[in-house]
Amino acid sequence: MDPTNNYPRPPFERQSQPWPGLASKMSPRPDHGETSYKGSERLAGRKALITGGDSGMGRAAAIAYAREGADVAINYYPTEEADAQEVVGLITAEGRKAIALPGDLRDERFCQQLVQQAVEALGGLDIIVSNAARQQARQSILDVSSEDFDATMKTNIYAPFWIIKAALPHLKPGSAIIGTSSEQAYDPSPDLYDYAQTKAATMNYVKSLAKQLGPKGIRVNAVAPGPIWTPLQVSGGATMEKLEKFGGHTPLGRPGQPAELASIYVQLAAADASYANGQVYGASGGSGQP
Numbered sequence: 077m078d079p080t081n082n083y084p085r086p087p088f089e090r091q092s093q094p095w096p097g098l099a100s101k102m103s104p105r106p107d108h109g110e111t112s113y114k115g116s117e118r119l120a121g122r123k124a125l126i127t128g129g130d131s132g133m134g135r136a137a138a139i140a141y142a143r144e145g146a147d148v149a150i151n152y153y154p155t156e157e158a159d160a161q162e163v164v165g166l167i168t169a170e171g172r173k174a175i176a177l178p179g180d181l182r183d184e185r186f187c188q189q190l191v192q193q194a195v196e197a198l199g200g201l202d203i204i205v206s207n208a209a210r211q212q213a214r215q216s217i218l219d220v221s222s223e224d225f226d227a228t229m230k231t232n233i234y235a236p237f238w239i240i241k242a243a244l245p246h247l248k249p250g251s252a253i254i255g256t257s258s259e260q261a262y263d264p265s266p267d268l269y270d271y272a273q274t275k276a277a278t279m280n281y282v283k284s285l286a287k288q289l290g291p292k293g294i295r296v297n298a299v300a301p302g303p304i305w306t307p308l309q310v311s312g313g314a315t316m317e318k319l320e321k322f323g324g325h326t327p328l329g330r331p332g333q334p335a336e337l338a339s340i341y342v343q344l345a346a347a348d349a350s351y352a353n354g355q356v357y358g359a360s361g362g363s364g365q366p
């Protein structure tokens with residue numbers, strides 16, 4: 077299979093949705109591995125909580141985890157119910173438990189309840205994928221309001237802090253925490269001033285926690301995607317100019333699809349990757365870092 081032409085290439089049609097956007101309304105529709113991902117019991121009996129599990133990388137991870145034998149709870153913003161229900165259907169089709177837990181991650185109480193409800197519904201927890209994020213492009217720092225800045229920090233930095241704190245008492249040795257960072261952590265775009273610094277923070281907290289929790293047998297790693305075709309990009313994350321050419325600058329000449337990152341989220345959670353701790357796994361089509 078030739079990675080330069082196995083998925084759509086730019087130009088893409090201009091399209092915009094109200095935040096946070098739906099995968100089902102994108103053109104072309106992203107591929108999350110719905111018809112392609114094949115499991116092999118790599119996560120048999122595991123119990124995962126995935127934020128942003130309705131679409132994008134979170135959905136790709138949710139589908140793959142279920143096909144690898146895990147039960148999965150997904151969090152998403154309440155207006156994403158339609159996307160979330162598609163994921164619930166795909167997980168239950170594998171004979172796995174699917175728990176839908178909508179709510180706003182900018183709220184500390186909700187983050188605590190989210191973990192509690194996931195633990196109760198799944199009968200424990202041993203994988204956390206802290207993947208949800210807010211990305212809204214602003215040409216100038218002068219256009220970033222304090223409300224904007226606060227919402228980005230709450231979603232991308234505070235929520236993982238609240239969720240991991242609430243989950244830690246439930247995580248036994250062998251558990252895995254995975255954050256979604258970005259190539260933006262290393263090479264920030266001028267119009268992603270607030271977002272990019274949260275992705276640097278994600279890389280940093282993963283490395284700190286890996287040292288703190290490694291001795292307890294809990295591994296902490298991150299995935300750092302490049303340009304991936306997801307609702308985040310069409311609901312304020314990218315300008316129309318950027319969207320038309322999306323991913324065209326990479327050596328593969330196209331954006332990635334969430335499905336192409338699914339196996340990375342599986343790998344970092346799987347027990348046979350037991351020496352992967354504090355690592356950041358890039359998936360950016362050949363440009364960007366790491």
Ligand code: NAD
Pocket residue numbers: 096097127128129130131132133134151152153156179180181182207208209210211231256257258259300301302303304305306307308309
């Ligand atoms: P996505 O829109 O499919 O996923 C982001 C999810 O975040 C949404 O589905 C939504 O459920 C969730 N979310 C945002 N704010 C929330 C809130 N207040 N409460 C509850 N849920 C909320 O887009 P995606 O690109 O798959 O994003 C997943 C991760 O990938 C993010 O961490 C993003 O920073 C990262 N990432 C994306 C790209 C890219 O090009 N798409 C590149 C690098 C990193």
Ligand code: MG
Pocket residue numbers: 096097098099130131132152156159307
């Ligand atoms: Mg979504």
